Amino acid sequence: MKVTILGARGSIPTEGPEMLEFGGGTSCVLVESDDQAIFLDAGTGIINAPNVGDKEISILMTHPHLDHVLGLPFFPYIFEKGRKIGFYAGKNGILNTYEQLGTVFSNPLWPCRIEDYPSDITFHDAEFPLQIGGFTVTGIPSVHPGGGTVYRLEENGKSVIYATDYEYEEDKVGELIEFAKDCDLLFFDAQYTDEELDRRRGYGHSTVAQGLDVMKRSGTKNIRFVHHDPRHSDDFLRKMEADVKSEHVAFARKDEVIIL
Ligand SMILES: [Zn+2]
Ligand SMILES: [Zn+2]
Numbered sequence: 001m002k003v004t005i006l007g008a009r010g011s012i013p014t015e016g017p018e019m020l021e022f023g024g025g026t027s028c029v030l031v032e033s034d035d036q037a038i039f040l041d042a043g044t045g046i047i048n049a050p051n052v053g054d055k056e057i058s059i060l061m062t063h064p065h066l067d068h069v070l071g072l073p074f075f076p077y078i079f080e081k082g083r084k085i086g087f088y089a090g091k092n093g094i095l096n097t098y099e100q101l102g103t104v105f106s107n108p109l110w111p112c113r114i115e116d117y118p119s120d121i122t123f124h125d126a127e128f129p130l131q132i133g134g135f136t137v138t139g140i141p142s143v144h145p146g147g148g149t150v151y152r153l154e155e156n157g158k159s160v161i162y163a164t165d166y167e168y169e170e171d172k173v174g175e176l177i178e179f180a181k182d183c184d185l186l187f188f189d190a191q192y193t194d195e196e197l198d199r200r201r202g203y204g205h206s207t208v209a210q211g212l213d214v215m216k217r218s219g220t221k222n223i224r225f226v227h228h229d230p231r232h233s234d235d236f237l238r239k240m241e242a243d244v245k246s247e248h249v250a251f252a253r254k255d256e257v258i259i260l
Contacts, residue, residue, distance in 0.1 A: 001158045001260040003185060004030040007045015008252035010164070010191050010205070010227030011067050018233040023254025026067040027164055027227065029187060033155050036133040040151060040162045040187075045254065046071035058132050061089040062165055063148035064100040072114065073105065081118040088126040090139055090149035098123040140179050143167045144204035152179060158260040159183040161220075164227050167203070168210035180218035184260045187252065188214060190225035193240065208244055215249075224252040 007025035014024035026043030030050070037052035039059045044067075046059075057077055062068055077083050089097040101123075105114050114121060126149070130137040135155045142148035143166055150163045161180045166189045180186055188211035192200060197207050208225055215223045228237055228251070241251040 002032040003258040005256045007043045013044045021234040041068045042072040044071040047074045058086040078117045083119040085121045088124045161186045164189045168206040177218045182219045186220040189227045191227045222248045226252045
């Protein structure tokens with residue numbers, strides 16, 4: 001299994017010389033096997049998707065907040081005539097997958113609909129477990145305003161959990177810990193410092209210390225912190241990371257490739 005970080009920024013894309021190392025593109029992680037290319041979220045990071053050849057393409061969306069779908073209209077494969085793309089999301093209130101996207105990509109917010117692009121996108125309401133090629137995909141509800149989905153992808157004995165836009169709450173985190181049990185790689189939302197969290201409870205994001213707690217209690221082998229705050233520069237993030245960095249613990253950087 002090959003995992004590529006395409007977008008590690010949260011909330012809104014950023015740019016500037018102080019944002020180059022961790023990157024300014026928003027949420028997107030690519031998970032590949034020999035014949036599958038599964039994109040987790042379609043934030044602006046997806047615009048720089050690598051060549052995946054003729055692999056079957058799927059996109060799993062955690063939730064339709066702008067920073068998780070904004071890259072979709074410029075996803076290179078969406079312009080490829082007839083290219084099959086399977087788009088999946090959990091139910092979000094009463095909205096199915098197509099309706100969640102349709103509220104963003106339609107007039108007057110956007111000049112055309114996603115299905116107007118040349119590719120052949122199919123929309124699926126994710127019901128777990130879901131089989132995508134050799135991948136078994138499961139999901140649990142996230143703890144986030146408006147809801148969301150935390151995904152677990154398993155293939156060939158390896159597992160990845162994608163838990164972004166997740167707020168650690170004492171009485172709910174047990175479900176995530178159980179879900180992440182013994183996983184090889186956990187992506188965890190650590191947008192805030194401890195001090196920032198005090199001012200932003202209920203915003204739907206967590207901290208490094210909370211991620212390390214989930215890692216320890218679930219037996220997670222490796223963790224990458226994601227959804228970097230748009231106000232946090234490379235320098236700031238490097239300092240946050242220095243307190244916890246190890247062979248198994250790091251902050252997500254754009255273009256990092258992890259082989260499991
Ligand atoms: Zn987000
Ligand atoms: Zn969100």
